[in-house]
Amino acid sequence: MKIILANYRYYVSGGPEIYMFNVKRLLEDAGHTVIPFSVRSPLNEDTPYSRYFPHGKSESGDAYFNNVKKTPKNVARLLSCAFYNREAYKNLRRLIQDERPDVVYVLQQINALSPSIFKACHDEGVRVVHRLSDFNIMCPRSDFLCNGEVCTACINGDYSKAADMSCCHGSRATTAVRIASMKFHRCKRLFDYVDAFVCPSAFTAFLLKKSGVPGEKINVVPTFTTAPSRPEVCPAAGKYALYLGRISPEKGVDLTVDAAMRNSGVRLKITGRTDDEYAASIKTAVEEAGISDRVDFVGFVKGEEKERLIDGAACVLCPSTWFENMPNTVLEAYAHSKPVVVFDIGCMPELVENGETGSVLPLGDVDALSKTIAFYLENPDEARRQGMNGRNAVLMKYTPQNHLEKLEAILDPACAKKED
DSSP states (O other): OEEEEEOSOSSOSSHHHHHHHHHHHHHHHTTOEEEEEOOOOTTSOOOGGGGGOOOOSSTTOOOOGGGSOOOHHHHHHHHHHHHOOHHHHHHHHHHHHHHOOSEEEEOOOTTTTOTHHHHHHHHTTOEEEEEOSSSTTTOTTSSOEETTEEOOTTTTSOOHHHHHHTOSTTOHHHHHHHHHHHHHHHHTTGGGGOSEEEESSHHHHHHHHHTTOOGGGEEEOOOOOOOOOOOSSOOOOOSSEEEOSOOOGGGTHHHHHHHHHHOTTOOEEEESOOOSHHHHHHHHHHHHTTOTTTEEEEESOOHHHHHHHHHTOSEEEEOOSSOOSOOHHHHHHHHTTOOEEEESSTTHHHHOOBTTTEEEEOTTOHHHHHHHHHHHHHOHHHHHHHHHHHHHHHHHTSOHHHHHHHHHHHHOHHHHHHHO
């Protein structure tokens, strides 16, 4: 197949872009031709197709709203990207005409490429498949959070609560624009042009169906990972529990620190930058509680450093209190034979089998979190057993080959015609 892979960034900024480059490589290794389509940015990877890329939110190419200078020209671009990016529509049509792809696989598009690209595919008669990396087509904030609490009030198209609460960036004006754009997309039925949706988890698929998308268009294709080669004997469980991710309120880092405060046997290593106000407050709380000798903030880590930290842990913590789509943290822990501790919310119960690949705890239960961390530290044999079960799940269920086969069946136009 010849596949156009569309995403609003063509450089690694987070999990969606890691997936983008990984799936691009996976498809190319399988013999497919993959053509990128994104917005212009000085951070982009080199590609001969950049001449087709439309302008993004700003003249500088910065993808982040807060960093964009609100000049009249940039404001016009922001509005275009939020509602209907005509340049993206025109450029994608031109790319389709020049390359004649079999399908367009769209990842992140909101507030940059915009849903105009779905109409471009429809007008050129090309199949389009959209993978959800977050909840942007169902929630103005894209994360189902309101004042730090889980909220699904907008899922059916009633955005009155979001307007009342100024959900987006705490700004009434920004929220009004986001709501207006979502209403515009619904009114113009732009998402109806999507032939198939790909959801990383069954929970996301459930929410998407609840929002009004026909069930026959929804497919569950979990993210994939590659487990590092291991000796037959699993490495010994370590002497600390590892929090792996960014430090933000919805990630449950504060609850993890509270768990350490309640049990002197709990030792933690916490990854993530500590240079913002919230992260700094968590670090201060640790210092004031006098537990700095047991709670170590190791900063942002990647590559071999991250792998060493995972290998040295007794368990990996992913105590999110919001709807994760499908966190890479869980699969990374499994790949390194580590059990995962999560709360019972969103997709977590479908990723972690309680007592077999980790522990699923009542949402927000700090006492249970504290006792569970201590359990894994004190019972290395059980931590090792559950960790090996997690690794087996990666080797059997979350493999690149499984992902490829499921994705090819959705992307392949011939397959779609047979289903019709």
